Amino acid sequence: MAAPMSVDQQIKLLEEARRVVLNDPNYYQQIIQGILPLIDPRGKGEPQRDTASKVELQRWGAEFLAETFASPAIPPQQKETLCLTVLEALRSMLDDPNQDNAVVKSVVQTAASIYPLVFRWIINNSYDNQSWERIQAIKTRILQIWDTAAPGTVGPEANAMRGDPMEVSLGMVPPNHSSLIPRNLEAEASGLLDRMLGIFQESISDAVLVDATLNSLAILIRARPQVGNRIINVILNFNPLKQANSPMTPKSRVQIKSMEKTTRLLLVNINKRDPQNPLAGRIQQYVERMMRSRNEIFDEATRKRGPPEPTDGLDAAKRQKLAQMPVPVPRFNVPPLTPGPHTIAELFTISAEKGLESFDVSILPEHIVVQIGITILQKLNADILNQAIEGVRKRYTSMQALQPQQLNPSTFPLGVEEDDDDYDPDFDNAEDTEQILNKLDSAPPPVIEEEMAVKAPDIAPVNYTLPPPPVMTLEEVEQVGQGTVGRVFGVMNTLEEPGKKTKAGLNRLAASSCDRDDWITIITRLATRSVAGLEETDTVKTEPDAVTPFSLSNTIRNSLYLYILEDFRKRIDIAVAWLCEEWYNDKVQMKAGEESVLHYEKWVVKLLDGIIPYLDTRDKVLTRFLSEIPGLSLEVLNKVKELCKDPAMVNLALTSLLYLVLMRPPVREIALDAVEDIWNTYEDAKPIAAKYLTKWRPGFADRLKDKEEEKPATPQGITT
């Protein structure tokens, strides 16, 4: 270093040196020796530089040391010898009270890395008091900085302190060691841990600190089980969402989200590593509760405008607020009605305000009315509602008491004119009815008019009867029927998928646990054991082309069919359950009556037709379906045979048939027939089919042999 170089030139040189060691860690010893004088703040043996350049060099050097002692590329033994040489430099860099932040950060990082190394060295070389004193001094200084420094630098320090005294097990210290006293170290470590965990109990949590600490705790919990539970308990009492009550700035939003997520991930990580730990249950609860609260806070805050939702009782913070301000319930007065006749509207009007009274609600679109209604019901104090209901009830009973007088036929005038109320349900309805009836030409209009004349003034609640419903056309019936079926299926989607199956045994009551399975049972029974009169009655066994009259059962069946096909792999259970019901119903019908229509066979074939095109070569669904449905016919087996047209499906079809042969003795013969047919018809299927037949069909092997002999003569010789 003859002429003083510029800092940039020097750093360039240093970078080259760094490249050398990155390539080959064997040179570290030399390089470190070379750079130590450069970064030593006392600047020994270096030309005097301005402070800025000195800081530049120190930053580089400290960073380099941090990198060196963290590097997994250097074996620990080498690091152990290296670390003793840098202790003094680290100490003097830290001691400088005006030290640059970046330098401090790197030095702390280095110190954290070398502490266990030095510790190990001292254990084995108890004479080296000097090194021990140095590292102690460094530690003390870092703790001092922790007290005073800005949170940003504390972050790494928190980790540096991460139970470092415990990093190298105290168990390794021989009891008679001259400078290491285990009891003292243990106390010190425990104090440090307390200090770290104190972060979680402070009122104002800084996310940088909290996150940094959380993320460094995992290893401590793992490596030191004796303090693990204590740490976890502290975390479980920590509420990262605490600050979410006050209005959030973009920054605090990031911080709160971050602390919540970091806490959650740490706990999940702990549970994943050791699912048997005694706190697993509590951790699980905590994690779930956090997720719920988080969703409430952040999803609701971001949602612009939605339907008002009931306040969720789960959020402790919100609940507190409500509890603090109990709303006094005002007395609510429903003025009694004046004597004399009243409209229904008047009966229910409890507002004294004239303008509101004359407002016609029916001009509002229905969905708005519903929305207003729901909102009001949610916001309304139950007490007030009860008072209002009570008031109206009183009015009603008082009116009822007056009724006989008012309706005295001789004195009571026809009330049509008197009643200028907007509520007159009969009138519109009667006209509707009239039109429909006219169209259908099935009822004489005068009757209606007469009825109207009588009904119209009938406002008094007691004597009111509903007008007869209009007669519906067939199409309407069908439409409404389909709507009903649609709703029945709609319910199912809202039900939960059954979680775990419990075997209830034979004595269980079907459809008693209100989940999706039960609803399916209800639907299948609705379809199969239908109401009398809605069942189709044609004795011709369902021609597909014929226009079948509407049948509720068939509509349900069709919907069921579509529902199963939507996801047949998952819903094959439903298919089997349904077909069992159909089969049973068919049997019952056959026993009971002459004119029964059989459904089972038709729907089996239809389902099979639906499923087959989507089968995958390794699907077990077909095998399961065939083996679980209550009856098998030749037609069904023919469908399976046809599968073999696709060479890829041969195996599937044959396996399914083999399963039938093995597991369903009653159909064994027809299943074997089917296999034989396949053997005859499909060239691709021959080897496997022959294998099965040889095993299961006595005499087949011989025939096979015969056939092979006469093969040249008659290629398709064998028939059964």
Next chain:
Amino acid sequence: MAQTQPQPANGSGQNVEGPADGGFKLKFCTVCASNNNRSMESHLRLAAANYPVISFGTGSLVRLPGPSITQPNVYQFNKTSYDSMYKELESKDARLYRANGILNMLGRNRDVKWGPERWQDWRVGIPRLEHAKDQGSEGVEGGVVDVVITCEERCWDAVIDDLLNRGSPLNRPVHVINVDIKDNHEEALVGGRGILDLADSLNKAAAEERKLNPVGFDSGSASSRSSFDERVPEIIGEWQERWPNLPAVWTLAWF
């Protein structure tokens, strides 16, 4: 590229420009599931802006769309190059893979680095000198980064979980930020812009911290100045206001 003028060199006041000896630069790492679309788009962007950057995927395998949703093209991490994927898919069905943008993407990727790398297999702190040809490799020879940016919450979770399992052997803090990007080409482009903006904002703050003249620095007033680490939540908060469609999560973890 123009957005990221290298910060003027600190202290000495020399204005050096260019990746070799420019101002202070944070080191970045981008992460997505397959290290193909989102992480590579942002890798390229950050590299083009002269940031040191590396990238990884957290999935078990590299999965690229195939002829149907059930038939993805699957490759091994660390063992398959972008170039070989490109050639294979081109020979399989050039029209299809050109139309869905896969070839285009792989073509871009093979100019950035050799092949997809898996996060979980990354040995943090092992020198990466052999990656010298990768774009953005300058500055990350030491095998560590300052900021990890994931492109999907699932990946963020995987990264944090992995770091917890590693037990922070390096004692080195790292900011891990998720920027949620949908996995398609268009969103990856938008996300890449967002990530570059985030990187610029973070780097500006970090460079400012280092630029503060240490001469007049009085340790007594340390608490009055905010350090870079401390400013990160604020920077992300501000960034989130600018990019409301890329929801972000952040934490400070350890290598």
